Amino acid sequence: SRRHWSSNSHSIKCRLPHRWYYGTGQKAGFLLRNGRHRSKFHSIKPINENFTKFFGGDTLCTAVSALRSGGTVGYITKIGNDPFGEYLLDALQLEGLDTSQIKLDCGQNGVYFIGRTKEKNTLQYYRKKTAASKLSLEDINFDYINSAKLFYATGFVQSLSLNCSEAIREIYSFAKENKIITAYDPNYTSCFMNSSDTREYLEEILDYTD
Secondary structure, X not given: OOOOOOOOHHHOOEOOOOOOOOOOOOOOOEEEEOOOOEEEEEEOOOOOOOOXXXXXXXXXXXXXXXXXXXXXXXXXXXXXXXOOHHHHHHHHHHHOOEOOOEEEEOOEOEEEEEEEOOOOEEEEEEOOOEOHHHOOHXXXXXXXXXXXXXXXXXXXXXXXXXXXXXXXXXXXXXXXXXXXXXXEEOOOOOOOOOHHHHHHHHHHHHHHOO
């Protein structure tokens, strides 16, 4: 049984990228592993003024895009029990994502702030020591993964911690062995990752990627 917190649907929004549209009628058709869910605060004013709240993250937006395109999507991560945890889990459940593999953790969730003015855009991001970075191989249910048709992750997820990187590598190896389609996005982000690490993350799973 999944834990459900009270909903506040009018405040739940998601900004989706224009790419990533998947669809399938199969049960557990997509399984997207995430380490980059976060609360996003966006303002059309300088970054220290009023904000609108969203949820976001590379794999999370991909998962919601797949779901809204007709897929059945499961999501694996850890969500912290800080003030944003209830909002995040509520948002995922209201979207219809299978959250049975999401674990709750005594930690914080990633947050970033975007400020936009005519002169410039400003980004302030907090991602260190988040609940998602604590996800490890011991948290993975491989029977659940074996029910999927496709598994997806990103290099940004691998960059969160050594245990995240290990979990991703072992899941891709398992998926390849069990004929589960795998997709991967290096998602190189220069302000958080360096090019040599990004190449290393890719090389770790390249042989297992379709």
